[in-house]
Amino acid sequence: MTAYKDSISKFGLFIWMIKCQIGIALLSLPSVIQRSADGDSWISVLIAGCIIQLLLLVYWKLYTRFPHLILSEMTVKLFGRIAGKAVNVLSAILYVTIAGYASTLYIRLIKTWLLPLTPAPVILTLILATVVYLAMQSVRAIERFLVITSMLFIVIILFSLMAFTHEVDLSRIMPVGTAGAANIWTGSEKTFLSMLGFEVILYLFARVTSRKSNLLPTISAANLFVTLFYTYFVLLCLIGFSPKALELVREPVLFLFKGISLQLLDRLDLIFLSIWIFAMTTVFVGYLYMAGSSLSGGPKSYKRTVGIGGAVIFGIGYGLNSVERIELITVWIEKVYLGYIIGLPSFMLLVSLLFKKRLAEGTT
Amino acid sequence: MRRFGQMLAAGLLLILMTGCWDIDRLVNKTIVNGVGVDAAEDGGMRGTISTIKLLNKGGGQFEAQDVVVEATGGSISELASRLNNVMPGKIEGSKTHIIIFGEQMAKKGVMAPLEYFYRNPKTNLNSSFLISEGQASAILNSTKMDTGSPIAFNILQLIEGSKQATISPHQTLFSLWQTSQEEVSDSVIPIINLQADGELAVENVGLMNGDRYSGVKLSAEQSMVLMLMMNRLEKAAVLNVGTESISRPLTFVARKQNNDMSVSIDKASRKVECKLNVRLSGEITSFPITKEGKADPEALKIEVESWLEKQAEDVVAKLRQANSDALGIGRKVKQSDFAFWKETDWKSIYRDVKISVKFDVRTTSTGALY
Amino acid sequence: MKHEQSLELGKRLEDLQARFSGTEDLCVRVFRLRAKECALVYLETMTSPELVQAFAVKPASEASSSSLDDLFGPLHADRTADLARVDKALLEGSCAILEDGSDTVYLIQAVVAQARSIEEAKGEQVTRGPHDGFIEPISANIRLIRNRIRSPKLKVRYLTLGKLTQTKVAMLYLDEVAAPYIVDACERRLSGIELNSLYSTGEIEEIVDENPLSPFPQTLQTERPDRTVSYLMEGKVAILVDGYPSALILPITFFSFYQSPDDYNNRWVIGTFNRVVRMISFVLAISLPAIYIAIVSFHSEVLPMGILYSVKVAITYVPFPPIMEAITMQVILELLKEAAIRLHSSVAQTIGIVGGLVIGTAIVEAHLVSHTMIVIIGLTAISSFVTPLSEFGTSLRILGFSTIIAAAMFGFFGLSIMLMFIFIHLCKLEIMGVPYFSPFDPFRASSGPRDAFFRLPRFGFAEKWNMGHRRRGAQDDRL
Known part of the structure; x- marks a missing residue:
């Protein structure tokens, strides 16, 4: 059915989803949620994880109705050729835009902590060159790379244990529940945005070859991992910082490491950030892969699309970087994108259920 | 298509080769290892930095010589620029061990000037923070210390030593920042002073009231008792009890500690009462044996406890005088009754909090003699 | 005619x-x-x-x-x-x-039988294990292999390549273990070669190479029969050229370059320990000078106080930027290495003295290169020599240059990006459909890390020939 090169394993799906979700936003997440949810920010994260789980159920159900198809093929099947292709083009534009937005965050992070004077286009070029190089490879090769670099998560978790050398004060999260449900919900909204990336599975379900074909446990396990990972780091920041201090710091996770000094190394935040670069870059690979798959037919056009997509991300990233008040634009980008990833699959599922349109087993 | 790819690659290479913008060579840096800030007469500040000059003695040996420079300015950032002009190379604060604030400067508030260190990603948040009795520049300029190591390093050793002796806590910029942002407790800062014979000593602590130094200083014994009350016993706390009566000076070394703080809140009268129970266990290391016979553990225990409680009374009085919640009673109140905490201005009712301290001493051994 | x-x-x-x-x-x-x-x-x-x-x-x-x-x-x-x-x-x-x-x-x-006697290859020595090596005549080499695999399944195919030299080339594989598509691909490539002359397996390697731009070698040349035999048992193909004492093994994976017969001839604890040391050497060889340059040029805050002052003193009087020091030292190292190969063995000892004492010490005293740089480069060189096959070590040193340049331009960020490039390249490299980074391929996750990263004890291995064959069957659709 699918050639070896174009297939991934279930474990590959798991890793892929994790690596596309955990990215830039984690570093600044605790202080962002702190403003609303105070000591109960960690509950916000858990709630966001539950919402994502519901969304994953929708995605999975959609896939069961159109097995062996990726999202861009599903739209064509469901809405007809012209409307379907239009939706695909729109999707690709959205992916590339959100990747451009993410790249501005990335650049700002690097410029603050690592390379203040290097011009943004140069940093952007370096990042995108790597991303395009990876995204152009076969799915299997990308999976191999993601599996290897996922071992870095273990290193990162070990690193985080060092944060306990500071004075941690558990009373900062007690008593539980003082923030109030409304605030916790606001916090969840913000967390949801930083846990984006799971939509890549809509393009990967069809590529998984395995004996057991039920993929729901795999994606649920991935969601669980990401949620717990985020909760862990948010908790770490909550107990390591006093509440007012937490609100002031842009990237509390890095700030936490800044204060630690070991025998052999100081400035652990630099080392943490250098390792985190791997995690941040793979997020872009997911978006570029989705954009490429949406627009292209076969492998040759896929490579070309990925290349062009990289250039477009560069343009958008550079453009957004030069704009002074990007908050106005980015709020809109976020809203539209959220609407898209929740709305489109749900709408498709609804249409397919109502009009009883489904793919009969065995046909492609 | 291939040509385009080649041109793109060539273009990329050109861009990348044009410059390495962020190079910050180690050879060109002047590493500041101690900073002192004093209040200047005109309302600004006077800053002192100490760096070291390394003289290569050949064969990998080098000798470190202190270089101390001063400048005046309106803010730390301005001081940094002025000092940068004076020093060769670019000054860099990433390895600053100690930051000393003069008394007067600290009384004006520490967080505002220190903000420079927090905002800059390159600084060292692990720097120790001290308040000096008198001028900080005098401290950094004192040369009586062992000239083999730089002065900043020596001061750091002093701080470590006093932390180990349970006299003062080791305050770093990071811990200072945490406590000064919250209202649940106040910081306690070690005080360094230049003694008459030119030696430096760290044997007192100063109490902070929020952001400012209250001016209230605890004596050496009081400092140690405060540390014990704050549950900060390090390896050992040497309590020299009853040295006024030279005939039977008693020394008790506390090794293990177990504290218990409880608060009771009376909402009606808005009064808070705090009971602190400090349990110490340790050994008697010095008690001369006279005609009156050998040490009676029970009697000695009572002597130690009463001495400690008397010191604790003085400490509490000083805490009240400084309006400094060093014990963290506010945290306890927040934990036990969050609603009360939210609606109260802790600082205003702190003075009326009744703090009663009880010590419970257990002697585990009296050494080789009875 | x-x-x-x-x-x-x-x-x-x-x-x-x-x-x-x-x-x-x-x-x-x-x-x-x-x-x-x-x-x-x-x-x-x-x-x-x-x-x-x-x-x-x-x-x-x-x-x-x-x-x-x-x-x-x-x-x-x-x-x-x-x-x-x-x-x-x-x-x-x-x-x-x-x-x-x-x-x-x-x-x-009536051909005259004259050949070198069988002796161990000097370039691939082991502490424990057989000490015979391939010699020039092809039949002697095939005999060395047949002595170790006395099975009728070992198949030899002869080809003659090179119009003028008419060199005899033999392709060996185990009939039911090697995947058919690999054998066919090898044969197709070999018979497609049109050359005037063929002297060595190196030339075949160049022609068979699918990715000539890659810094990593995709075939392995070995002079040891026991190593060749172990690869044949895994289903790989060995190519022998008459007159050249080496066998060319393909397709090869990254981790094969870090395996040595020593690991199997000793107990598993020692084998695993040695493997881990070699993995560390890989990381050091690529990135150590780059890390040093990044720290000294960009992020000196990472070093704690004590080391910082030592390094500062060491580089104070050196007029060159660290990248130039690093490249100079690497070049000197390569020169010394080349000279040591050319020299007669008795004179080669002198090179050690000249290189080490004179150049190493004197260059520091003259303040042309700093102490710490010598230490770093020395460690890097030793790490790159650890690989059991020297060809790979040279590749690593070349890659080291690229990471040095990346780190000199962009510090830690550049180093991370460059390492990502290298790993992406390793992940995408496939020789005849077999991924270069094979044990990380999740399909084969069960057998991979056991033998690649660590050398786990034999009772943990599943010595199942047929198992290997069936799994390789999963790739049959590549035909």
């Missing part, structure tokens, strides 16, 4: 000598057998006189009554009428007997 040839002996001999360009080591002996004129032709440099005497001259002279046909029946000699084959046989050391009036030529093997 079949033209209308005269069957007359004299004419044929003339033609033969013309084809051989009148070379003077071609011996022609004309004799009479049963009233017919016959000629014994051989290259005296290729044949051994005793064998010619025993197998050709003696029978011909003793039994003068029987015909050539009976004397040199199929058991004794090959027969052919093909002139090209006759020439080839003469060049290989056979002697030919021509008969006047008949176009059949009898070819008798």
Whole structure:
């Protein structure tokens, strides 16, 4: 059915989803949620994880109705050729835009902590060159790379244990529940945005070859991992910082490491950030892969699309970087994108259920 | 298509080769290892930095010589620029061990000037923070210390030593920042002073009231008792009890500690009462044996406890005088009754909090003699 | 070339000598057998006189009554009428007997057996294990392998490559273990080669190479028969070239470069320990100078106080930027290495002294390079020499240059990006469909890390031939 090169394993799906979700936003997440949810920010994260789980159920159900198809093929099947292709083009534009937005965050992070004077286009070029190089490879090769670099998560978790050398004060999260449900919900909204990336599975379900074909446990396990990972780091920041201090710091996770000094190394935040670069870059690979798959037919056009997509991300990233008040634009980008990833699959599922349109087993 | 790819690659290479913008060579840096800030007469500040000059003695040996420079300015950032002009190379604060604030400067508030260190990603948040009795520049300029190591390093050793002796806590910029942002407790800062014979000593602590130094200083014994009350016993706390009566000076070394703080809140009268129970266990290391016979553990225990409680009374009085919640009673109140905490201005009712301290001493051994 | 040839002996001999360009080591002996004129032709440099005497001259002279046909029946000699084959046989050391009036030529093997005795390859030594190595003649090498795999499944396929050199090339594999598509791909590539000359497996490697731009070698050359045998057992193909004492193994994975027979000849704890040390050496060889340059040029805050001052003092008087120091030292190192190879072994010791003491110490005293840089480069060099196969070590040193440049331009960020590039490249590299980073391929996750990263004890291994075969069957759709 699918050639070896174009297939991934279930474990590959798991890793892929994790690596596309955990990215830039984690570093600044605790202080962002702190403003609303105070000591109960960690509950916000858990709630966001539950919402994502519901969304994953929708995605999975959609896939069961159109097995062996990726999202861009599903739209064509469901809405007809012209409307379907239009939706695909729109999707690709959205992916590339959100990747451009993410790249501005990335650049700002690097410029603050690592390379203040290097011009943004140069940093952007370096990042995108790597991303395009990876995204152009076969799915299997990308999976191999993601599996290897996922071992870095273990290193990162070990690193985080060092944060306990500071004075941690558990009373900062007690008593539980003082923030109030409304605030916790606001916090969840913000967390949801930083846990984006799971939509890549809509393009990967069809590529998984395995004996057991039920993929729901795999994606649920991935969601669980990401949620717990985020909760862990948010908790770490909550107990390591006093509440007012937490609100002031842009990237509390890095700030936490800044204060630690070991025998052999100081400035652990630099080392943490250098390792985190791997995690941040793979997020872009997911978006570029989705954009490429949406627009292209076969492998040759896929490579070309990925290349062009990289250039477009560069343009958008550079453009957004030069704009002074990007908050106005980015709020809109976020809203539209959220609407898209929740709305489109749900709408498709609804249409397919109502009009009883489904793919009969065995046909492609 | 291939040509385009080649041109793109060539273009990329050109861009990348044009410059390495962020190079910050180690050879060109002047590493500041101690900073002192004093209040200047005109309302600004006077800053002192100490760096070291390394003289290569050949064969990998080098000798470190202190270089101390001063400048005046309106803010730390301005001081940094002025000092940068004076020093060769670019000054860099990433390895600053100690930051000393003069008394007067600290009384004006520490967080505002220190903000420079927090905002800059390159600084060292692990720097120790001290308040000096008198001028900080005098401290950094004192040369009586062992000239083999730089002065900043020596001061750091002093701080470590006093932390180990349970006299003062080791305050770093990071811990200072945490406590000064919250209202649940106040910081306690070690005080360094230049003694008459030119030696430096760290044997007192100063109490902070929020952001400012209250001016209230605890004596050496009081400092140690405060540390014990704050549950900060390090390896050992040497309590020299009853040295006024030279005939039977008693020394008790506390090794293990177990504290218990409880608060009771009376909402009606808005009064808070705090009971602190400090349990110490340790050994008697010095008690001369006279005609009156050998040490009676029970009697000695009572002597130690009463001495400690008397010191604790003085400490509490000083805490009240400084309006400094060093014990963290506010945290306890927040934990036990969050609603009360939210609606109260802790600082205003702190003075009326009744703090009663009880010590419970257990002697585990009296050494080789009875 | 079949033209209308005269069957007359004299004419044929003339033609033969013309084809051989009148070379003077071609011996022609004309004799009479049963009233017919016959000629014994051989290259005296290729044949051994005793064998010619025993197998050709003696029978011909003793039994003068029987015909050539009976004397040199199929058991004794090959027969052919093909002139090209006759020439080839003469060049290989056979002697030919021509008969006047008949176009059949009898070819008798009489090649001189002269070869180096079998000794261990100097470049691939092990502390414990067999100490024999390949030598030049191809049949001796195949014999070394057949001695270790006494199974009829070991298959040898001969090819002749190189128009002028007519070198004999052998392809060996285990019939039911090697995947068919790998064998076919190898054969296709080998037979597609059109060269004038072929001397070494290195040339085959270049031609068979799918990714010439990659810094990583995709085939492995080894002089050890035991190593070759272990790869054959895994289903790989070995190519031998006559006259070259190495076997070319393909397709190869990254981790094969870090395996040594030592690991298997010792207990598993020692084997695993050695493997881990080699993995550390890989990381060090690529990134150590780059990390140092990034720290000294960009992020000196990472070093704690004590080390910082030592490093600062060390580099204070050096006028060059660290990247120039690093590149200079690497180049000097390569020069020393090359010189040590060329020199006679007794003189090579001097190079050690010259390189180490004179250049190393003096260059620091002259403040041209700093102490710490010497330490770093020394460690890097040693790490790159740890790889059991030196070709890979050289690749690592070359890659080291790229990370040095990346780190010198962008610090830690540049280093991370460069490492990502390298790993992406490793992940995407596939030789004949077998991924270069094989054990990380999740399909084969169960067998991979066991033997690649660590050398886990044998009772944990599933020694299942058929298992390996079936799993490889999953890739059959690549055909």
